[in-house]
Amino acid sequence: MPSFPMPFPQMIVPPEPTQARSKQAFERLLLVGEQLLAENRFDEIGVADLAKLAETSVGTFYRLLGDKDTLSRLLLQRFFSDMVEKVETLTELRQWEGRSLEEFIRAMVAMFVAVNGGRSGVLRALITRASQDAQFRDRVHQINHLISQRTVAVLASKSSSIRHPNPTQAMMVVPPVLLGILNQHTLTGSLSFLSGAALEDELVRVALNYLT
Known part of the structure; x- marks a missing residue:
């Protein structure tokens, strides 16, 4: 059976951090974001608290993602x-x-x-x-x-x-x-x-x- 291509274009181009620390911070932000969605807390939490849970800074969050909707x-x-x-x-x-x-x-x-x-x-x-x-x-x-x-x-x-x-x-x-x-x-x-x-x-x- 032939492989079907991805049936839709990407909704958003993911960031591609080049530094190891930034890559690790990005993965932690994704992990925390998914945990917050699972706990129904994503909408209510602020960027500062989200960044803290991901053990990164607010500046890094905005540099990598820009806003919560992107995450x-x-x-x-x-x-x-x-x-x-x-x-x-x-x-x-x-x-x-x-x-x-x-x-x-x-x-x-x-x-x-x-x-x-x-x-x-x-x-x-x-x-x-x-x-x-x-x-x-x-x-x-x-x-x-x-x-x-x-x-x-x-x-x-x-x-x-x-x-x-x-x-x-x-x-x-x-x-x-x-x-x-x-x-x-x-x-x-x-x-x-x-x-x-x-x-x-x-x-x-x-x-x-x-x-x-």
């Missing part, structure tokens, strides 16, 4: 890039030759759940921003299209196991349904009564029962 966009852009890489790795077609539909569904669900749980703060910010910014929402649609495109290619190779009356349509429905459930859970905690393993099992059951 937010860089975190979302990094999330997009990581997701694209994970999807492309998971859906490399040759690795699924001779393996079952259920094996692929389980691997796909495990990846979705891991991304959802591991970076829930960034994902919440992504969902919120997409609801408010049409241009940003278009980029989210592009990455969702990539996920569906790559996933359907693998599912199509398992079409003999799919019993849905309209297999092509069903294969296109599965990725957005699973992601929609997880996005809702990220925003509201609606499935918090399930352990991570139980959540994966239930989503696998949803997808398999629908397809077969």
